[in-house]
Amino acid sequence: MAEHPPLLDTTQILSSDISLLSAPIVSADGTQQVILVQVNPGEAFTIRREDGQFQCITGPAQVPMMSPNGSVPPIYVPPGYAPQVIEDNGVRRVVVVPQAPEFHPGGHTVIHRSPHPPLPGFIPVPTMMPPPPRHMYSPVTGAGDMATQYMPQYQSSQVYGDVDAHSTHGRSNFRDERSSKTYERLQKKLKDRQGTQKDKMSSPPSSPQKCPSPVNEHNGLIKGQNASGVNTGSAKNKSGKGKGVAQIDTEIEEKDEETKAFEVHLSTILKPVASDIQARTVVLTWSPPSSLLNGETDERTTVPELYGYEILISSTGKDGKYKSVYAGEETSVTLNDLKPATDYHAKVQAGYNSIKGTPSEAETFTTLSCEPDIPNPPRIANRTKNSLTLQWKAPSDNGSKIQSFILEWDEGKGNGEFCQCYMGLQKQFKITKLSPAMGCKFRLSAKNDYGTSGFSEEVLYYTSGCAPSMPASPVLTKAGVTWLSLQWSKPSGTPSDEGISYILEMEEETSGYGFKPKYDGEDLAYTVKNLRRSTKYKFKVIAYNSEGKSNPSEVVEFTTCPDKPGVPVKPSVKGKIHSHSFKITWDPPKDNGGAAITKYVVEMAEGSNGNKWDMIYSGATREHLCDRLNPGSFYRFRVYCISDGGQSAVSESLLVQTPAVPPGPCLPPRLQGRPKAKEIQLRWGPPLVDGGSPISCYGVEMSPVERDEPREVYQGSEVECTVSSLLPGKTYSFRLRAANKMGFGPFSEKCDITTAPGPPDQCKPPQVTCRSATCAQVNWEVPLSNGTDVTEYRLEWGGVEGSMQICYCGPGLSYELKGLSPATTYYCRVQALSTVGAGPFSEVVACVTPPSVPAIVTCLQEISDDDIENPSYSPSTCLAISWGKPCDHGSEILAYSIDFGDKQPLTVGKVTSYIIDNLQPDTTYRIRIQALNGLGAGPFSHMIKLKTKPLPPDPPRLECVAFSHQNLKLKWGEGTPKTLSTDSVQYHLQMEDKNGRFVSLYRGPCHTYKVQRLNESTSYKFCIQACNEAGEGPLSQEYIFTTPKSVPAALKAPKIEKVNDHTCEITWECLQPMKGDPVIYSLQVMVGKDSEFKQIYKGPDSAFRYSSLQLNCEYRFRVCAIRQCQDPVGHQDLVGPYSTTVLFISQRTEPPASTSRDTVESTRTRRALSDEQCAAVILVLFAFFSILIAFIIQYFVIK
DSSP: OOSSOOOOOHHHHSOTTOOOOSSOOOOSSSSSEEEEEEEOTTOEEEEEOTTSOEEEEESSEEEEEEETTSOOOOOOOOTTEEEEEEEETTEEEEEEEESSOOOOTTOOOBOOOOSSOOOTTOEEOGGGOOOOOGGGOOOOOOOOSSOGGGOGGGOOOGGGOOGGGGGGGOOOOOSSHHHHHHHHHHHHHHHHHHHHHHHHHHSOOOOGGGOOOOOOEETTEETTBOTTSOBOSOOOOTTSOSOOHHHHHHHHHHHHHHHHHHHHHHTTOOOOEEESOOSSOEEEEOOOOOSOBTTBOOTTSOOOSOOEEEEEEESSOTTSOOEEEEEESOSEEEEOSOOTTOEEEEEEEEEETTEEOOOOOOEEEEOOOOSOOOOOOOEEEEEOSSOEEEEOOOOOOTTSOOOEEEEEEOTTOOSSOOEEEEEESOSEEEEOSOOTTOEEEEEEEEEETTEEOOOOOOEEEEOOOOOOOOOOOOEEEEEOSSOEEEEOOOOTTOOTTSOOEEEEEEEETTTOSOOEEEEEESOSEEEEOSOOTTOEEEEEEEEEETTEEOOOOOOEEEEOOOOOOOOOOOOEEESOOOSSOEEEEOOOOSOOTTSOEEEEEEEEEESTTOOOOEEEEEESSSEEEEOSOOTTOEEEEEEEEEETTEEOOOOOOEEEEOOOOOOOOOOOOEEOSOOOSSOEEEEOOOOSOOTTSOOOEEEEEEEESSSOOOEEEEEESOSEEEEOSOOTTOEEEEEEEEEETTEEOOOOOOEEEEOOOOOOOOOOOOEEEEEETTEEEEEOOOOOOTTSOEEEEEEEEESSTTSOEEEEEESOSEEEEESOOTTOEEEEEEEEEESSOBOOOOOOEEEEOOOOSOOOOEEEEEOOGGGOOOTTOOTTTOEEEEEEOOOOTTSOEEEEEEEOSSSOOEEEOSOSEEEEOSOOTTOEEEEEEEEEETTEEOOOOOOEEEEOOOOOOOOOOEEEEEEOSSOEEEEESSSOSSOOTTOSOEEEEEEEOTTSOEEEEEEESOSEEEEOSOOTTOEEEEEEEEEETTEEOOOOOOEEEEOOOOOOOOOOOOEEEEEETTEEEEEOOOOOOBTTBOEEEEEEEEETTOSSOEEEEEESOSEEEEOOOOTTEEEEEEEEEEEEEEOSSOEEEEEOOOOOOEEEEEOOOOHHHHHHHHHHHHHHHHHHHHHHHHHHHHHHHHHHHHHHHHHHIIIIIIO
């Protein structure tokens, strides 16, 4: 199989002199028509472009061809092919397809050269080729000879995807082994071919001029092959890149054998099923090809997951022509734009990659009937001044006979509202009783059993009328050089809606042809063009309608405007060109535009390329003197003229250069910076006038002021220079001149400059004399002044040679330095200064000061009490101080002297801390210290004030302010019960324990404390001490306080039992003796509404029988315990609190009452027993859980 498709003989298809259209007309009803020639997948179409090169178009693509005469000429196709004409939205498509769906692997079907002469009316339009629809093409099987960049407008549809994308799913389930191997070889060949195509698409494109010569093909096969694919001849690939003939034959034979097996599988697809059938739509669904072959399935192979399907429909019978309406991978499609009440036959054809099966059987369905199509607008058959006769044609009835036509009109009102004027089966109607020249709008619709169609387009028709009256003369609205704009109005008495046309006639005076029509139409204005300038023309207008013409209007005469004059001749120089002026002249233009020149304007621009033009002259004369010019400068001149016709264009520019002159005087040179002692630096600028030539050189002359002996010190192109070898303090005169190509200009004015004096010379080394350990005298001598007096001296002094600082600045020759450090090395140097500057420093001189007494002691401070570890230290009588060791000034420190008041100073050894003892408590001392060495005592340090702490306070008096049998409240000192924790005095309360030792109870600033959890009738010993910042004070004497005896506890509410109507028995709980003291009880009762309790019993018993009950009376009982203390002092009773009150109401006893009483008593007994039982249950449960926990610990933890 050849790699490149054979090309057509393009010289016979398209003529080389036919140009390609850039914007073809796509309307099928116009004078020109576009025919879209479809190139199917695997086919090729070769055209010749405008540049004469050949372009190969590979399918799928659509090639638009232009028919200039609007007809559809015959399309010549090769034998075995048939053209199909498909009309889509007014564009007709010609699809060239094979007559039989036979598959020829590897073949490229091309549109062959017709045996008839070519059609010159068909012009390929590559710029208007849209991408082909999805449903028009099969998958791409091969690539053409041209790369894709040579045909960007013929790209194939992307619906088919890449062949490699489906190559892994491309096996069908064949039964026998031979068919399976054949299919595998087929898939491998398809994959290799697709890879070759991709390599070619990614390679650089070949030259269009080097396309191989076309080879004759028939029915998609290379010449020499028969229909079965067997090679019967030979073919030669002229490009040298194709395969040999023998290889092509073998491959085609092998390909045909391999693909037939898979075609059988694709041909097993069942016919589609039609559903949801409507008047213009239908839904077709189908199933993929069956995976069974001969009733069995080969499990070793897999069927493809995605197939390509093509739907073919026919409306001319089962054996009629079928056209493709869908191509894709879906198994369901909705077909639109069908004809109502029409029998259709639909087939489905399956394909995979480039292999297609046989179409399925035809599914027959009939679309439903519906309302008629929209009819065409009615046409006018006849009209008079009072009537209009309309005719129309019946539209398609869409399966149901048309019952009536409905004609509506707007009654000539023109407001857009329509009413019915006719309804029936007739196809014409006459409207009468109309007015002349009356315009009416009509529209038409048709009706059948399924409904009424839409209305047709609205049409406007007029009745006949009379001829118009004479219109007014036309009016000139605007005039130009070659045109005149005219306007006219309707004749008077003409209806506004009557259609009137106008004829505008014109006559030129010099032509001699009379009036000729220039315009014929309905507009009321027209612009007459292509006239001559400054010429008179006559006009008249005639109005006409369908009834005739009016009389011509009155003749009017208008004149065109003159044209602007032509370009004047380029100006020229008249006479000699001077440095500051010259004269120019110019000639008038050859064409004055039909009007006399009124004014000339001269413009000038400075520079050879200047674009800023300034007007220098305006007048009627044709010469001008240009003065006040600069020498050596370029000037450009141009001229334009003005007439009644306007302003002409500017002439060509004249370039003139004035001659140059020597430059003008310069400004005097100026001093740059400050003058130095032996040199000065001068700077200057260019002269104000350079003479029309660039400055090329400058000259500077110098002469002393006292004698006039000028000499040139500089000549060059720079604008600055340095004059050296001068004397300090001298005055010199300078002057400057500039030069260009014409020579030197005049000198500038003189500039006097005085050189600066020099700084003094270096001083001799200074002499240093130490007068004491802290004082030194420095002396120096006067150096050479170099022309100016020394104004001051600078003395630098320091302890380090590299970092000395100025310590003196003045006119003196000596300086005394004080405040020096003893036994220290110092360095110094001196410098002389004048008004000119500073001289160099002298050499550095070193000196050493003698030793002295120690320096002052620093960092004298108190040592805190927490940092002192001396056990004998007492803050009330001692003060601890520390200090830093001072500088010894060359002699070792031997001792320190401490001064702390009126007493003799205290001398200590070489220490930096000391404790001063034997001081007075709560006393302030002023302390200072000094160091001692072999030369004496140094200065005292700064003074600090320290105060000794007071002595600890005495213990306060302790007393008991409140007591009970379990607690005692103690108080001491004077103060509020709640004292802040910040008080200076703290108190420490102690109590004696069972062992006779005092233990701490409280430490804090408060003055009261409550001792709890004591025993009754017990004596306790207490002592107290006070503490402050000075320490703890002495303990107080021992204080003994005794707790009283406790009163009995409150009893529970007594229990009352009725004995009879007048007697009841009261019982209460019994208490044990309290520490040997017996306990008796007091029972009280309140009867009725009395306000007081009365004692009815007092004794040791726990029950009492009360017999003075009255019927229907309330009694309240309460009881308390009394402790009888047996003190040696005397007998004392301690009464405890009373129990809660119990209410008892006495009532008459009935026989059932006893039962009730028994019930109450039993209930109470049960309740009492219930409490006991609850306690017992709780006890048993606690014992059980204790045993269980012990068992768990024994078993799990210990073991």
